[in-house]
Amino acid sequence: MQRGKITFGKIGFCLxxxxxxxxxxxxxxxxxxxxxxxxxxxxGGFGSFGRATLSQEVKSSxxxxxxxxxxxxxxxxxxxxxxxxxxxxxLVEETRRVAAExxxxxxxxxxxxxxxxxxxxxxxxxxxNKASQNDESSEEDDxxxxxxxxxxxxxxxxAEKSDSASEDEEDFHLPFTHxxxxxxxxxxxxxxxVDPSGSRLVSGGFDYDVRYWDFQGMDxxxxxxxxxxxxxxYPINIVEYxxxxxxxxxxxxxxxxxxxxxxxxxxxxxxRGDMYLHDMAKTKGHIAGLTSGAWHPKDKxxxxxxxxxxxxxxxxxxxxxxxxxxxxxxxxxxxxxxPTTCAYSRDGLLVACTCDDGSVQMWDHRKTFVxxxxxxxxxxxxxxxxxxxxxxxDNKGFATRGGxxxxxxxxxxxxxxxVHVQKNLFNRFSMxxxxxxxxxxxxxxxxxxxxxxxSGKIFIFNRNPWQIHKELEVGPSHIVRxxxxxxxxQLMIGCGDxxxxxxxDKKLSRNGAVLVTGKHKKRVKQAEVVVSQQVITPxxxxxxxEERHKSTRKLEERDRKDPLKSHQPDLPIGxxxxxxxxxxxxxxxxxxxxxxxxxxxKAHEEGDPREALLKYxxxxxxxxxxxxxxxxxxxxxxxxxxxxQEEKSTSxxxxxxxDDQPATKKIKxx
Numbered sequence: 330m331q332r333g334k335i336t337f338g339k340i341g342f343c344l345x346x347x348x349x350x351x352x353x354x355x356x357x358x359x360x361x362x363x364x365x366x367x368x369x370x371x372x373g374g375f376g377s378f379g380r381a382t383l384s385q386e387v388k389s390s391x392x393x394x395x396x397x398x399x400x401x402x403x404x405x406x407x408x409x410x411x412x413x414x415x416x417x418x419x420l421v422e423e424t425r426r427v428a429a430e431x432x433x434x435x436x437x438x439x440x441x442x443x444x445x446x447x448x449x450x451x452x453x454x455x456x457x458n459k460a461s462q463n464d465e466s467s468e469e470d471d472x473x474x475x476x477x478x479x480x481x482x483x484x485x486x487x488a489e490k491s492d493s494a495s496e497d498e499e500d501f502h503l504p505f506t507h508x509x510x511x512x513x514x515x516x517x518x519x520x521x522x523v524d525p526s527g528s529r530l531v532s533g534g535f536d537y538d539v540r541y542w543d544f545q546g547m548d549x550x551x552x553x554x555x556x557x558x559x560x561x562x563y564p565i566n567i568v569e570y571x572x573x574x575x576x577x578x579x580x581x582x583x584x585x586x587x588x589x590x591x592x593x594x595x596x597x598x599x600x601r602g603d604m605y606l607h608d609m610a611k612t613k614g615h616i617a618g619l620t621s622g623a624w625h626p627k628d629k630x631x632x633x634x635x636x637x638x639x640x641x642x643x644x645x646x647x648x649x650x651x652x653x654x655x656x657x658x659x660x661x662x663x664x665x666x667x668p669t670t671c672a673y674s675r676d677g678l679l680v681a682c683t684c685d686d687g688s689v690q691m692w693d694h695r696k697t698f699v700x701x702x703x704x705x706x707x708x709x710x711x712x713x714x715x716x717x718x719x720x721x722x723d724n725k726g727f728a729t730r731g732g733x734x735x736x737x738x739x740x741x742x743x744x745x746x747x748v749h750v751q752k753n754l755f756n757r758f759s760m761x762x763x764x765x766x767x768x769x770x771x772x773x774x775x776x777x778x779x780x781x782x783x784s785g786k787i788f789i790f791n792r793n794p795w796q797i798h799k800e801l802e803v804g805p806s807h808i809v810r811x812x813x814x815x816x817x818x819q820l821m822i823g824c825g826d827x828x829x830x831x832x833x834d835k836k837l838s839r840n841g842a843v844l845v846t847g848k849h850k851k852r853v854k855q856a857e858v859v860v861s862q863q864v865i866t867p868x869x870x871x872x873x874x875e876e877r878h879k880s881t882r883k884l885e886e887r888d889r890k891d892p893l894k895s896h897q898p899d900l901p902i903g904x905x906x907x908x909x910x911x912x913x914x915x916x917x918x919x920x921x922x923x924x925x926x927x928x929x930x931k932a933h934e935e936g937d938p939r940e941a942l943l944k945y946x947x948x949x950x951x952x953x954x955x956x957x958x959x960x961x962x963x964x965x966x967x968x969x970x971x972x973x974q975e976e977k978s979t980s981x982x983x984x985x986x987x988d989d990q991p992a993t994k995k996i997k998x999x
Contacts, residue, residue, distance in 0.1 A: 503789070504818050504834035505801060509842040511551055511829040513540055518823035519760045520565045521810040524574035527817040527841055529591065531577055532829055533565025539579060541593050544841050548848045555593040560585075566760060567622045573629045576646070580622035584615045586634050588646065597649040599634070609640045613651040620759075621670040627677045639665035641682050656698040660686045661706060669714045669759060675724045683708070683715035683729060689739075705744045709733050717762035722769045730763040732756055736774050738792065749795040754788065755779045760809055767815035771798060775808025775822070785824065787811070803830055817841040 520533035530542040540553035563582035602612030617637035625631040642652040660666040668682040691703035709731035717730030737747040757777035785808035807825030
């Protein structure tokens with residue numbers, strides 16, 4: 330190393346300025362000489378930037394050799410290596426060449442595929458080699474997407490598409506081969522709901538009762554595990570599970586909706602509004618009977634109710650004492666109209682209701698509920714109660730079931746005219762609904778019994794093309810409620826005779842009714858009463874050994890032969906009696922006790938009461954126990970009759986001396 334010089338890579342700082350001498354070569358080449366001189370002169374200060382001169386490169390190489398020797402001696406010669414240099418122009422040219430080759434190969438492959446599609450069937454020999462070559466080249470190159478197999482042609486692909494579409498239609502069989510009946514009661518089943526998992530069913534009817542059914546815990550007896558009456562004297566219009574299945578909304582004919590949990594325990598009741606307020610937006614709840622209700626499909630805490638006060642109200646489970654929003658349904662003339670049924674769209678962005686003026690009105694949930702977003706005027710006859718409103722799973726259409734005996738399919742993108750209309754579907758109830766099949770291909774609705782008919786019917790319509798796909802006769806009663814659960818693939822039907830009919834297929838359906846039909850009826854175990862505690866002594870003598878009974882049946886038979894143990898109690902006297910024969914005093918135990926008590930009291934009341942009291946006079950005087958000890962401490966000395974007579978004699982003498990006094994001043998004696 331040279332003393333007086335500090336180097337930082339290619340930047341040098343020289344402390345001692347070296348002498349500058351001109352040479353003959355510099356005089357011969359003036360341009361080169363001037364640059365070398367300038368470079369030598371510019372070494373001072375902070376060194377030179379840019380490419381170093383030849384002399385500087387030689388010096389730097391000497392310095393590097395010296396530093397490498399020192400580094401090798403100290404053990405860190407591997408540090409400080411020079412970075413790799415790249416030629417950008419060569420890299421760009423190389424990538425351009427590779428890209429052109431790949432594009433050319435891809436174009437060749439596409440041309441080969443087009444040729445294969447156009448060729449005839451007799452080309453199997455030469456295609457295998459080409460296919461193997463293409464597979465090898467595709468593994469080497471980054472070609473997106475594998476080539477079509479050689480046996481696939483455009484005609485075959487179109488034929489397979491048509492075959493697959495027809496197979497999908499044919500493979501979707503209706504799961505209506507078997508039937509199971511649940512007995513709800515004796516009156517119309519007007520409401521049905523199944524939880525999202527398909528394990529429980531809730532039913533409500535015109536008998537004012539709501540019943541909970543559990544498919545997993547049900548046996549061949551087919552009994553509900555819970556039954557209650559949510560509103561005394563009001564029929565049940567709607568029961569519906571929330572989107573998570575943890576709550577059940579029950580809408581009866583009263584003014585207040587109730588929410589229960591999945592076990593049938595009441596969580597809360599909506600508040601009732603003030604009937605004396607004219608503006609329905611100012612009341613905290615409904616003031617007239619409810620007609621319908623629905624849960625939000627995405628939010629488990631929000632639900633909707635409709636009532637005869639002309640409003641639909643949106644509630645939240647955290648605030649049952651007041652609704653969140655009030656929606657006023659208006660007719661064409663601006664007056665209020667009564668909503669008969671309400672529903673949410675599948676995505677929850679629309680709130681819809683049907684009114685008694687025949688209109689279908691929808692509001693956007695993301696905006697204020699002032700202006701109607703969709704208003705279908707005259708969807709059904711005015712004055713008829715539209716009983717059903719349901720949205721399709723694709724959320725592009727909806728169907729309405731009218732009280733005018735029609736079923737109409739609508740496209741929400743064009744509401745001027747219905748897409749399809751089906752007439753002559755007799756409807757007698759305001760709860761008859763319509764549903765879509767899980768694949769959105771069919772629409773189902775039921776009919777009521779008309780005069781001269783013996784069984785209710787379910788009509789299944791195909792959407793595209795619109796036609797009656799099937800007609801089912803289900804039971805000798807009305808068809809009111811329908812539910813087709815997509816997970817169970819079973820159809821639940823609420824009928825007018827109080828029965829719930831479940832249609833299913835053992836191959837296509839799962840769980841639900843299939844679980845119930847596969848179980849046997851549980852045996853009722855009779856409670857065995859242990860007469861006495863048995864001590865087992867296997868090594869006891871025969872005279873002390875107790876007889877062991879494996880069952881109580883033989884012991885009960887032996888007790889039955891014993892006249893004392895098997896003595897039958899006396900029958901009661903009269904038809905209204907309870908228990909055994911009591912006495913001649915009365916036919917019941919209460920009358921016997923009252924009559925005997927009266928007889929005993931009557932026996933004590935006979936005789937003179939003064940004589941009855943004087944019996945205890947001598948005993949009370951000799952042994953005062955009750956009255957006299959109570960007044961010994963706080964009463965004065967008693968004054969008896971002899972003291973009173975003396976006071977009277979003295980008072981008579983004084984009165985004689987005062988006869989001359991006026992009458993007002995005379996002392997009153999006696």
